[in-house]
Amino acid sequence: MKNFYITCVIALFALLAPNIIDAQVVISTPSLGFSQACASPSFNTYNVTFSFSPEGNLSSSNQFIIELSDETGAFSNATVVYTSAQGAITTSPATLSISLPTDTAGQSYKVRVKSTAPTATSTGSVAFPAYYKIQDTPFSINNLIDTGVYCSGGSYLLTIDDPGTGDNDSPLQYPSLTFNWYKVTSPTTSVFVSSGNTLSVNQSGTYFAETNYGTCTSNSFSNRVTVSESTTNGTSSISSSLGNPYCASQGSTTLSAINGISYQWYKDGTEIPGATNQMYVTNESGEFSVDIDLGDCATSATIDLNGVGFTSEIDVLELNMIEDNETLVATVTTTANNPEFKWYLNGTLIAGATSNSYEATQTGDYKVVIKQTVGCISTSEFLFKVSTAFPNVSSIPNLISPNGDGINDTWIIPQEYVNGANASVTILSAQGKVMLQTDNYLNNWPEEQLAFKAINPVYYYVITTQDNKTKKGSITIIK
Template identity: 30%
Template sequence: MRLIKLSKQFYLGTLCFLLGWSISTAQILNKPTAASNPNLSGSSAWNVACASHDFNEFFINFTWSTPLVAKDNKFILEQSDADGNFGSPVTLASVSDKNTVFKFDFQFALPVETRGENYKFRVRSTNPARTSAESDAYPMYYMDYKSAILISENGDGNIPPGGRIEICQGNSTILSIHNVPDANAYKYIWYRSGIPLPDNGPSITVSQSGNYKVEIDYGSFCSSSANTLSNTIAVTTLKQLGISIDPPAKTNLCPKETETLEANITGQGLTYIWYKDDLAITSPTVDDATFIVNANTSDFEGRYSVEIYGPGTCLERSPAIKIGKAGNFMVTRMNDQNIVLLPGQTETLSVSTTASSPVYTWFKDGTIISGASLNTLDITQPGAYHAEVSQISGTCSAITIPSETTSVVAPASFEISVDYTSEYIPCGSKNVTIAVKTITAVAPDSTRKDVTSTLLSGFGYQWKKDGTKLVGENTGSLVINDPGSSGNYCVEGILNAYSATSNPLSVQLIPDGKITISASSSVYCDPTDAIIISTATDLTGESFTWLKNGSDYNTTGSQLTVNSEGTYQLVVSKNGCTIRSNEIKISLLDDSIVVLDSPENIIFAEGGSKTIAANGADSYLWYGPENQILSNSSTITLTAEGTYLLVATIGRCNVEKTINVSYKNTFKVPNVISANGDGINDQWVLPNNYSKNPEVNVIIYDPKGREVLNVVDYQNNWPSITTAFTKQNMVYYYKIKNAREVLKQGTITIIR
């Protein structure tokens, strides 16, 4: 009897396992610990993990206690983030063959992104679902870069001679890594003369003397083994002397005068370079602490400074001293440099000056103009004009300064440009205004001058269309608003003996009229069904084209007969422009356009009903089982079994949909059948909401939990007549489910 009881317990446990029923467990998963590497002789358990591409093999020891886990269980080793958090754990290893081993080692490799001091481990089992305690924290680093780092100033890759850089007091420089790919992906340890600095990026700003170097921060245990320590850059800070130029006796010199400039620092063996307006005017010379400014030099005026450098000192440049011309004044030409003197016109030239009590003298082509002693001069002839201004009072002797020269010429010809002055779209505008835009005087040397504002009203005009004069159109602008007036327009301008014809402008106004096309239907039922596309517009004598999908349809008829899908349009040409009709889209009937909100097969309890709605068609007719019309609405309510027909009309086409209605069985799932071949209750018959349904899955297990049937669309045909049952009252188990859930489960007892 005890053996029988144990067999039943084993049987029930197996059955529960097969049917997905859970059994309470109480396994204890102990926290994992670091273990020695069995592949390395004499190794001991690790306490720091330093991995790289040439070594990445570590072991974790794990123990657990009974009861046994399930046969399909897996033990999974997980790693935390660098702060010991398991919010998003990383799976390091997984084993499924240790379900009867209570102490074993996991082998794993560090992920390449591992860098930190507080990584932890834990172990999960999958069946039953358990999680061990967290391990102690371990420093762990994957050292993907293990070469010596190179640093240089600003990371430019140029290591200075002797590894030395000099900077002035109060200034700084930047040392950067230049040979590490993706340098921002790491943290670093910077050193100044052996002392770690707080900076941990790939660059450091340096303003103090010292020996600087850097290495990648792989933690206090792994950094030294990575051998990334960089070259050394020795930074030296140099002192600043405060160079300046002693104030000179004079800063404004008269002609032939000189002034000596002297640096405030002398006699220290320094090298000097003198500058004027930031350009070097002497070569580097030791102890060259003075410079003589000579007013006899034409370009002596400017800003003077001196630069010094030497051993142990910074390169420094002094503030600038401005040296100018005594009694100096300015003369400014007030008119344009180039003037086109138009026929019969007078131009006025003028200059301004900062001189006190100035005296003016005017010149034409280098010859003094008698009596011209004002700051202005009226001219009527071409030539080269300038003025000289003299000042006879002040600290220096008399000074004369000439103005810039003005070139005055008579025009050789004129050019007239016309343009649209209102919004214009070719074949898209109903009217447009064109007008003279610019008038340009062209000098004999091809110099060009815009004289529009001066001569726009002085010219006489004659507009032309396609070379023919337009009567009465003699102003500077022209309005065109007749669709039949499309063509090329220009204007001829006349001034005294000058004549100029403008550039041509093309004008194409939108033609009158609108074209509309229509179709006998937008849908054809089959390739033999013809559709007529036509227009009410008279196309007699017109140039037109029918388009299908934007391409020429190759027909000359005033209407189309079509029986193929596409987008059709009529294009008519008038006055060089095209008028496009509306587009008509013709398509083949698609049965899927008509949609029912119900499946084709409907089941409801007798006495119930089902309302069905259709859409996508122009009209609807519902027919009953006796072919009688039930409704012409888009919806219908069905209350009786039978086959119903919907005829939906789209244009001239019909779409048919069939609906089968049956009553829902009210009997329950049977739990006893008598498979004795007498034709009564020999097979397991399910209600029709479970049977013959492609969305329902039926599964049957034998008394030992083995699957004997697993089908969808069950046909109420189990067991077959060939099925043999070896015992009386055998109990089978079943599940009925759909894709989302178990709908029904229970037992089937077989009575022979």
């Protein structure tokens, strides 16, 4: 009886053994439809093709799984990047599409294919570089300041700007990213210097950073910063967060200086009390400067801040001389968006004068107002004066009558002492107060009405010519 049961088991095994052996599949090494994978939010699809055999041994519940190795090609901590539905793939070869995880970054990734019923695993594919470009736009370093200064024997630290708020797409927002720093060697070439979030520079040159996306092309690169050594007082530059010119109606702009130990800011040459930080916030136009203590040396920086959002120029002088029957054409060039022009003579709007140029046929005080009508709504203006040519007088007068009758209203002196002669003209009151001092006298004193505290006040003049000859005398004012 015992032998009977043994015989039956052996016979049953003999019947089932072929099926057990046949219920296996072999999966080929995957082939790739790409040589490198440079993924981004706008593109992340890569094809993987593999074969398996025999097709008939797949269970109806079988699923194919594609795994992605780590950046070294190891599968010990593989990531599943594709799983098919049960029984969905029954014919060989098969081509499947995978997507990369957002933290993918390396040069030697591989993929492999696995089946679940029956279980089988392919060998790994050829290695390939793969990067997910989670940040692919230009970014700023050094607060967008294009210069840096270090003291002799010291260094200057370049840093990637923090994410901040608003439109600042700093790559520091993405912890998985790494960065490479380069030094410019020519207008089109550069050399690798170091990796990291910062770069300590102790050699003069121009530097920039790129996000490390390996062999993948990318737009994730920084502005360029020129760093130089300063053994004495050197100069650097200032950046404006809203640019320059900027639109004052958009709010305040932040002025930033390079890294230093201490700071002092100035506006139009006057110290700003309490402005001793690396950054200064303002909504005013003007010339801003800053003194920066670097420790063993110092530097300074200046920016001429324009708060109208555009720039303009006019091609005439502040004072223009014309002969009788002559005219003067003044032309404005501007970067204003859809500009409007208004011209004035002696404070009165000139009807019909709405183009960027005007032909002045009369003497007087002119003004042109330029208005930007799209975007930053703002205005800018130029003032200029048109006069007849200086009279060719031969002597220095000692009597004027500024009463507005057009005769002797201003102190007219010989042409050898006026505009362009490089002569110094000083006018003093009887009490010794300097009323005018100029090297470019325009025969226009007094420009404003004088207060008559005496019946006929007396002023004194000193004229020093270019060859240091001096003429002195008095000027009596009569009504």
